[in-house]
Amino acid sequence: MPEYTSLEKIRLEKLQALRQQGIEPYPPRAERTHTSAEAIAAFEAAEQARPPVEVRATLTGRLRASRPMGKLTFAHIEDGDGRIQLLLRLNEIGQERVDFFNNYFDLGDFLQASGVLMRTRTGEVTLLVEDYQMLAKAVSPLPAAKDETLPDGTVIRHAALEDPELRARQRYADLAVNPEVRETFRKRAAILRALREFLDSRGFLEVETPILQPLYGGAAARPFVTHHNELDQDMYLRISFELYLKRLLVGNLEKVYEIGRDFRNEGVSFKHNPEFTQLEFYWAYADYLKVMDFTEQMLAWVCEQVLGTTRFTYQGQALDFTPPWRRLEMRQGLLEASGIDIAAHPTADSLRHALVQAGKQPDPHATRGKLIDFMLSEYLEPTLIQPTFLYDYPRDISPLAKTKPGDPLTVERFEVYVAGFELCNAFTELNDPLDQEQRFLEMGRDYADGDEEKHPMDEDYLRALRYGMPPCGGFGMGVDRLAMLLTDKHSIREVLLFPHMRTDEK
Numbered sequence: 001m002p003e004y005t006s007l008e009k010i011r012l013e014k015l016q017a018l019r020q021q022g023i024e025p026y027p028p029r030a031e032r033t034h035t036s037a038e039a040i041a042a043f044e045a046a047e048q049a050r051p052p053v054e055v056r057a058t059l060t061g062r063l064r065a066s067r068p069m070g071k072l073t074f075a076h077i078e079d080g081d082g083r084i085q086l087l088l089r090l091n092e093i094g095q096e097r098v099d100f101f102n103n104y105f106d107l108g109d110f111l112q113a114s115g116v117l118m119r120t121r122t123g124e125v126t127l128l129v130e131d132y133q134m135l136a137k138a139v140s141p142l143p144a145a146k147d148e149t150l151p152d153g154t155v156i157r158h159a160a161l162e163d164p165e166l167r168a169r170q171r172y173a174d175l176a177v178n179p180e181v182r183e184t185f186r187k188r189a190a191i192l193r194a195l196r197e198f199l200d201s202r203g204f205l206e207v208e209t210p211i212l213q214p215l216y217g218g219a220a221a222r223p224f225v226t227h228h229n230e231l232d233q234d235m236y237l238r239i240s241f242e243l244y245l246k247r248l249l250v251g252n253l254e255k256v257y258e259i260g261r262d263f264r265n266e267g268v269s270f271k272h273n274p275e276f277t278q279l280e281f282y283w284a285y286a287d288y289l290k291v292m293d294f295t296e297q298m299l300a301w302v303c304e305q306v307l308g309t310t311r312f313t314y315q316g317q318a319l320d321f322t323p324p325w326r327r328l329e330m331r332q333g334l335l336e337a338s339g340i341d342i343a344a345h346p347t348a349d350s351l352r353h354a355l356v357q358a359g360k361q362p363d364p365h366a367t368r369g370k371l372i373d374f375m376l377s378e379y380l381e382p383t384l385i386q387p388t389f390l391y392d393y394p395r396d397i398s399p400l401a402k403t404k405p406g407d408p409l410t411v412e413r414f415e416v417y418v419a420g421f422e423l424c425n426a427f428t429e430l431n432d433p434l435d436q437e438q439r440f441l442e443m444g445r446d447y448a449d450g451d452e453e454k455h456p457m458d459e460d461y462l463r464a465l466r467y468g469m470p471p472c473g474g475f476g477m478g479v480d481r482l483a484m485l486l487t488d489k490h491s492i493r494e495v496l497l498f499p500h501m502r503t504d505e506k
Contacts, residue, residue, distance in 0.1 A: 008139055014104050015137050025137040030112050033058045037081035040125045043117040058114040059084060059127055060135060062176065068102045071095065077111065080182075085126040086113050092130050101132065108138030108176075142177050143170075168493045169501055187306055188483045188495055192259060194305040195279055195479070198298050204255040204281055209244035211237060211261065217458050218242030219476075220397070221264040224274075237263035241280045242400065242474065243461045246429060249284050249472055250464045257281035259479065270491045271421055274500050277479040286473035287428040288412045292389050295416065295424065295475065296323040299387070299482070306486055314419050314485050317385055325387040325416075330376070333390060337379035342372055342394075346409060368409075369397035384417035391415075399439040400474075401427035416477075418485060424477035431472065433465035 004012065018025045034042060034057045046053040061077030061084075071090040076083050088098050092115070105111065115130040143161040161167055167174040167181075174181050196206065214233065216223040218240030228235050241258045248256045262278045283291065303310045303321045310321040335341050340358065345351035348368040355362045355371065362374050372394045384390065391414035392404060401411035412428035430436050440457045483495040493499040 004139075007141055011106055011137065011139050011141075014106070015139065018104060018134065018137070023134065025134050027133070027135065030060055030135050031058050031114075032060045032112070035059075035081040036061065036077070036079050036084035039084060039117060039127070040082075043119075043125050046117075047119075055117040056115070057117055057127060058112060059086075060112045061110065062138075063105055063107055063109045063111055066102070066105070066107065068098075071098065073098055073102055075101075077113070085120070085124050086129050086132075087118075087120070087126050088129045088132070092128060093132075097132075105134070106138060106141070108140075108142045109134060110136040110138070143173050164491070164493065165501070168496075168499050171497055184483075184487045184489065184495060185497060187487050190306045191302060191483055191486060192277075192479065194302040195259065195298070197305075198301050199257050199281060202255075204257045204283075205253060207245070207248060207253075207256050207258055208260070209238075209241050209258060211263075213238050213244075215456055215458050215460075217456060217461070218400070219262075219264075222266055224263050224265045239264050240476065241278065242282075242476070243458060245280055245282045246469060246472070246474070247461065247464045249282055250467050250469045254284035254470070255281070268500060270493075271481060271484075273480065273492050273496060276492075276496075278476060279479055280474065280476045282429070282472055282474045284470040284472045287471065288391070288414055288426055288473055291426045291473040291475050292327070292391075292414060295389075295426065296321075296325045296387070302482070303486065312486070312488075314488055315490055317419060319386060319418065319485070321387055325389055327389045327391065328384075330372075330380075330390050330392050333380050334372070334375050337383060338375055340375065342375070367396050369394035373397055381417060381422075382420045385419055387416060387418045387423075389414045390417055396442070398427065399443050400430055400436075402430045402432075403435075421481065423481050423485070424475060426473065426475040429469075429472045429474045431465060431469040433462055436465055437462055 015025050036059060039055070039057045039059060042057070043055045046055045059077065059079070061079035063075060064078045064083065065076040067074045073088045075086040075088070077086060088101055090098055111132055112135050113127055113129045113132040115128045118126055118128050120126050143166075161170075161174055161177055167178075175185075200206070212226070212228075212235045214235060216236040216239050218238075219242070221239040223236040223239050226235050226237065227233070239262055241260065241262070245256050245258060257280065259277065259279045261275055263275050265274060266272060268274065283294075286294075300310050300321045300323050303312070312319055312321075331342055338358065340351075340354050342351065345354055346368075348366065348371060351368055351371045352362055352364070352366070355375070360374075360378060362371050366374065376390075380390070391412075392410050393401070393413040393415075395401075395403060395409050395411050398411040398413050401413045404410040404412050413426065415425045416423045430439070437457075440462075480492050480495050484490070484492060487495060489495050
């Protein structure tokens, strides 16, 4: 049983008193003719009519402010569209009903009110209440609040729910008291809608692939493992859609995409959550250069749809998503940032020595590709603020990408960096089944058990490739990171309704 606070006990007593009077504090049905925004718009339109037209409405919402004044009470309710004022007055409903409202309704309660819309002397559109009822009694008060006094003297309570961990744990309370948080998730929904509209309008087919997979693959990450009791076999929550989506290209679906959840059993940080939303698309007869053009067009279009502009500020930095974006070869970028030319160091030992000479302390067991990745995070990544295509990556950390002609150590791969972090990743996809099998073998041989870069051999995927897969370009993007950028949020937790949290022991 929960330990109720003194305020909660008072509210529980009111709840029981209502039931003793035959009033159900949680009725099964509600009626509503207008949202708050619709009611205000309807009244403003009726004001312009000659003669003015009476507007009657039944409104619902959460009680956010209440100001008793003897024979009348001013209150504000809030719904999903906004806030509107109520006026309960003795002349309309009698003193007993005014007093009942003041005695039994608390801030946070949901209620329904019917009456005629009017404008007060201060100019605020208000519902003159003729009837009301409780819809849901709030036993627990919403988080601690601060007061704001409106010009007419009405007190509006705003939440002071500021602790990031508490907000993430109690997102329901965060949403209830912080309108800007609700706006964040409306923008997130608009981002998803815009991505789908862009891809659908260009002939891509949205598909769904398995979340539970007999073999994980398509990315460098540690999977979550579960067990299928009926089949008596271990299964994995997917870490990527890639290998299943590319199977569809084998089946002559030439443009496919999926937006859904991936799961990676890895660390939690401001830009990582074990469960996250990913967009991946695969495009037959395209390469990574075509995907570059497509990427900047798509993300610029999404910015226009969601923000109305391609220029915006993220964490105090002015960003410009207007195409064309900067394109920087990884080798050249690292040379400029570190003074080390990776082409002059074709082995891991040589490159590791160069890094030690430069004062760095790389992993003594890292492969050449992982050392280059280390250099990227140490030297280059923090400098990439404006949208930048960083392209041509090491072969040994890109087992699913096609080798660059004339350079066996490099593959046709790019990543987009914005505001100092990676936003998306793309390849010219490897479609040679013999080369792919060799890559899988190399990954299994060169990486220790438990290494997140280790990629298991997927015999069924190789079988699919042997049937023939057209040349293609592939793309993957973390939707949560895009949402961070377009809502100006520093942490991924702020754009996830229910981020992963350590179990609350309290």
